[in-house]
Amino acid sequence: MSLTHLNQRGEAHMVDVADKPESRREATASGYIRMKPETLELLSEGGLPKGDVLATARIAGIQAAKRTHELIPLCHALLLSKVTVDFHLDKVNSCVDVVATCRLNGRTGVEMEALTAVSVACLTLYDMCKAVDKDMEIGAIHLDAKRGGKSGDYQRQGAPAAAPIVTGEGASGQVSVGSRCGIDSHCVRVKFLAELREQLGVADLTLPLDSLPSTDVGGLKSALVKRDPRFARLTEGRVLCAVNQVMALDPTPITNDDEVAFFPPVTGG
Amino acid sequence: MIRVQEASFDAGHEQQQLLAGRSDIGAVVSFTGLVRDFNERPDITALTLEHYPGMTEAALGEIVTEAEARWSLQGVRVIHRVGRLVPGDPIVLVVVASAHRRAAFEACDFIMDHLKTRAPFWKKEHSITGDYWVAERESDHRDASRWESENDEIP
Numbered sequence: 001m002s003l004t005h006l007n008q009r010g011e012a013h014m015v016d017v018a019d020k021p022e023s024r025r026e027a028t029a030s031g032y033i034r035m036k037p038e039t040l041e042l043l044s045e046g047g048l049p050k051g052d053v054l055a056t057a058r059i060a061g062i063q064a065a066k067r068t069h070e071l072i073p074l075c076h077a078l079l080l081s082k083v084t085v086d087f088h089l090d091k092v093n094s095c096v097d098v099v100a101t102c103r104l105n106g107r108t109g110v111e112m113e114a115l116t117a118v119s120v121a122c123l124t125l126y127d128m129c130k131a132v133d134k135d136m137e138i139g140a141i142h143l144d145a146k147r148g149g150k151s152g153d154y155q156r157q158g159a160p161a162a163a164p165i166v167t168g169e170g171a172s173g174q175v176s177v178g179s180r181c182g183i184d185s186h187c188v189r190v191k192f193l194a195e196l197r198e199q200l201g202v203a204d205l206t207l208p209l210d211s212l213p214s215t216d217v218g219g220l221k222s223a224l225v226k227r228d229p230r231f232a233r234l235t236e237g238r239v240l241c242a243v244n245q246v247m248a249l250d251p252t253p254i255t256n257d258d259e260v261a262f263f264p265p266v267t268g269g
Numbered sequence: 270m271i272r273v274q275e276a277s278f279d280a281g282h283e284q285q286q287l288l289a290g291r292s293d294i295g296a297v298v299s300f301t302g303l304v305r306d307f308n309e310r311p312d313i314t315a316l317t318l319e320h321y322p323g324m325t326e327a328a329l330g331e332i333v334t335e336a337e338a339r340w341s342l343q344g345v346r347v348i349h350r351v352g353r354l355v356p357g358d359p360i361v362l363v364v365v366a367s368a369h370r371r372a373a374f375e376a377c378d379f380i381m382d383h384l385k386t387r388a389p390f391w392k393k394e395h396s397i398t399g400d401y402w403v404a405e406r407e408s409d410h411r412d413a414s415r416w417e418s419e420n421d422e423i424p
Contacts, residue, residue: 044399054398087399194319194391195402238405242389245324261321265405268318268349268390269302269361269381 005074014074017107025148026103029114031141033122034095039133043096044089053128054087057098061085061121065102065113075112080104083113085121092199098122099144109151111143186210186256188220193263196239200230209256217241218250220260238265270345271329273320275352277359284364287344294343296370298377300363306356309404312397318351318360321389325349332383336365339379340372347380349390382413 007013035043042048062083069077082103087096100117102110122138129136146154186209197203212219224231233239241248242261254260280301288294306313333345344366354360361384365377392403 046398052398086395089399089401191321193321193389194393198402242321242324245321245327261324263321263389264391264402266386266389267392267403267405268320268388269385269409 012074014076015108017076020107020150022105022107023148024103024105025108025110025146026101027109027111027114027146028099028101028144029111029118029142030097030099030144031118031122031138032090032093032095032097033125033136033138034093035129035136036133037091037094039129039136040089040091040094040096042132043129048129049131053125054096056128057087057121057124058085060124061098061100061117064120065100065117068113068116071116072112076108078104078106078108078110078113080110080113083117085117087121090198092201096125098125109146109149111146115141115143188212188254189257189259190220190224191259191261193261195264196233196262199233209254212254215254216250217243217248217252217254217260220254221250234262239263240265270347271326271333272348273322273325273329273351274348275350277350278348278362280359280362280364283346283348283362287346287364287366291343291366293368294366295368296373297364297366298370298373299365300361300377300381301359302361302381304354304356304358304360308394309401310394310396310398313356313394314397315353315355315395316403317353317393317395318349319391319393320349320351324389328388329384332380332387335383336376336379340367340376342367342372342376345376345380347384349384349388351390379416382409382416385409386413 004015005012043053046052062085064071065083066080069075080102083100085098085100087098090097098118098121100114100121102113102117104110118141122141126136126138142156143154144156187206188209189204189206191204192200192202207220207223209215212223221231221234224234240263241252242263243252243254244259245261248260280299284297284299288297304313304316329347329349333347336342336345342365344364346362346364348362350358350360361381363377363380363384365373365380367373367376386409393400394403
């Protein structure tokens with residue numbers, strides 16, 4: 001492993017890519033800007049003094065990706081074939097998640113372009129909202145994935161979980177408070193789907209059956225809330241539940257190895 | 270036949286397959302749902318459909334079984350797409366064949382009404398002003414509940 005932008009004398013130089021074959025390159029980067037809940041509310045309603053914040057930040061991110069070579073000294077100028085910048089308003093963590101993807105058929109990777117797009121989109125969001133909120137914080141700008149090229153594909157390990165939340169698996173970056181289920185112990189497998197999964201920041205976990213105050217859906221909810229107060233969301237508003245893929249209610253009994261799913265009202269068709 | 274798939278479908282082809290080699294069918298009703306470019310917000314650029322594999326197929330199967338118990342049907346085909354779709358894309362197909370038109374019309378309507386309130390699909394819409402999960406609609410529940418009463422008139 002060596003730094004490609006340093007030559008044998010340790011001087012910075014631009015890598016000659018003339019002899020590299022062209023291939024399809026793609027990179028995705030993401031980050032967030034955290035703000036006050038009131039600011040996020042204004043942003044989502046379009047009530048900010050500078051107008052349509054997200055549309056402006058999207059254009060800014062795309063423009064920035066195209067001009068990365070003017071900002072980063074040893075970057076090549078690239079003919080990008082695609083740049084997308086997407087936003088997700090996360091009301092639970094009071095932040096805007098920014099995701100950028102760049103693509104081209106060429107000789108160099110596009111991760112710097114994707115990272116620049118995210119950075120400038122975040123800066124533009126700051127600029128557009130700073131009249132009402134100066135405490136905003138930009139963070140976690142990182143490469144999520146890149147495809148193509150000599151160095152091969154890269155996928156960042158660990159889902160981009162916005163904030164740690166309890167899981168039974170203890171993946172990196174997450175707090176594990178649930179005891180993992182052994183082969184011998186009785187367990188219940190819990191899934192969170194769609195918007196609920198995004199709000200809670202967890203997709204699935206397992207719980208020992210004997211940690212439930214009562215072996216039914218209501219008991220499972222109580223056990224989850226005891227582990228992390230965020231699970232109180234399960235008892236608020238319309239949250240549906242299925243045990244072994246059949247619709248269930250609080251008194252529905254749970255037995256060993258059952259699959260219990262919590263999800264919002266359905267919206268297909 | 271029930272299918273949940275990412276790929277698109279051809280409504281005409283599906284209907285032909287349902288009817289192939291049959292001469293006992295007197296009526297066929299086909300409904301195709303499409304992605305609109307406006308919903309809760311204008312300027313929708315795409316939507317992502319998530320589902321609960323396993324339960325989705327079971328729920329759709331149950332709805333079709335109920336329709337078959339209620340009307341005399343000669344064949345039913347339900348296809349629902351998942352994944353990322355853009356405006357204009359077909360999203361759901363219900364084809365119902367029967368001996369007479371009334372049963373086919375009503376059963377197709379019944380299946381769609383229940384699919385919208387019982388099958389575990391969730392839409393996330395991507396619009397120019399950001400992404401959001403679609404909220405359930407009271408009108409969908411009213412549509413589904415009208416099949417419960419003796420009076421099936423649309424209010």
